[in-house]
Amino acid sequence: MRYWSVNCQRRSIVLIGMMGAGKSSVGACLHRQTSLGLLDTDEIVASRFGMSIPQIFDRHGEEKFREAETEALRRVRGEERIIIVTGGGIVLREENVTILRKHAVIVWLDGDEETLFARASRKKNRPLLQTKNPRKVFSEILTTRRPLYAEAAHIRINTSVLTEEEVAVAILAKMTRINPKPKSLISAKAS
Numbered sequence: 001m002r003y004w005s006v007n008c009q010r011r012s013i014v015l016i017g018m019m020g021a022g023k024s025s026v027g028a029c030l031h032r033q034t035s036l037g038l039l040d041t042d043e044i045v046a047s048r049f050g051m052s053i054p055q056i057f058d059r060h061g062e063e064k065f066r067e068a069e070t071e072a073l074r075r076v077r078g079e080e081r082i083i084i085v086t087g088g089g090i091v092l093r094e095e096n097v098t099i100l101r102k103h104a105v106i107v108w109l110d111g112d113e114e115t116l117f118a119r120a121s122r123k124k125n126r127p128l129l130q131t132k133n134p135r136k137v138f139s140e141i142l143t144t145r146r147p148l149y150a151e152a153a154h155i156r157i158n159t160s161v162l163t164e165e166e167v168a169v170a171i172l173a174k175m176t177r178i179n180p181k182p183k184s185l186i187s188a189k190a191s
């Protein structure tokens with residue numbers, strides 16, 4: 001992960017990570033704990049199409065979904081601090097990462113593969129896993145994406161053995177530790 005110089009405490013928080021990382025639940029906890037506004041790119045895209053994510057993939061294809069995802073990010077303005085929950089594939093487009101890094105501290109919710117897969121397959125609403133061998137597909141996607149998450153993120157949290165509340169607390173603690181003086185600019189190595 002990169003060296004960086006930002007004032008964390010005055011920036012938005014973006015959650016990235018694989019399906020099953022707990023981005024939506026942790027986003028909801030952060031929203032409760034900080035009272036910051038909450039945006040979820042999957043929800044924005046679903047409401048734009050007026051249908052669920054599986055229906056979008058089925059009727060319009062993945063590429064149209066990805067375009068709508070990027071379009072949702074282009075509309076995010078930097079003035080207001082918010083929490084942004086993203087879909088697992090947000091790191092696939094460089095433009096997405098560039099937009100997010102401009103406005104926010106990027107937090108990668110990671111975990112061990114088995115735990116992530118077990119969580120991701122609990123619900124049947126993930127079109128990329130509706131295949132004959134979802135375990136294998138999951139593993140391939142994770143292998144491709146891990147370097148992209150690592151490159152994009154300022155902070156990584158291993159969520160495997162933490163509750164959603166604990167993850168939210170860990171994020172806020174890391175942000176405070178990295179920048180203990182709210183008004184100063186500091187250089188810190190992301191963990």
Ligand code: S3P
Pocket residue numbers: 017018019020023042053086087088089090125126127128
């Ligand atoms: C996707 C993850 C999903 C959703 C879509 C594509 C992905 O969001 O955006 O099904 O490419 O990993 P979650 O990460 O919230 O499951």
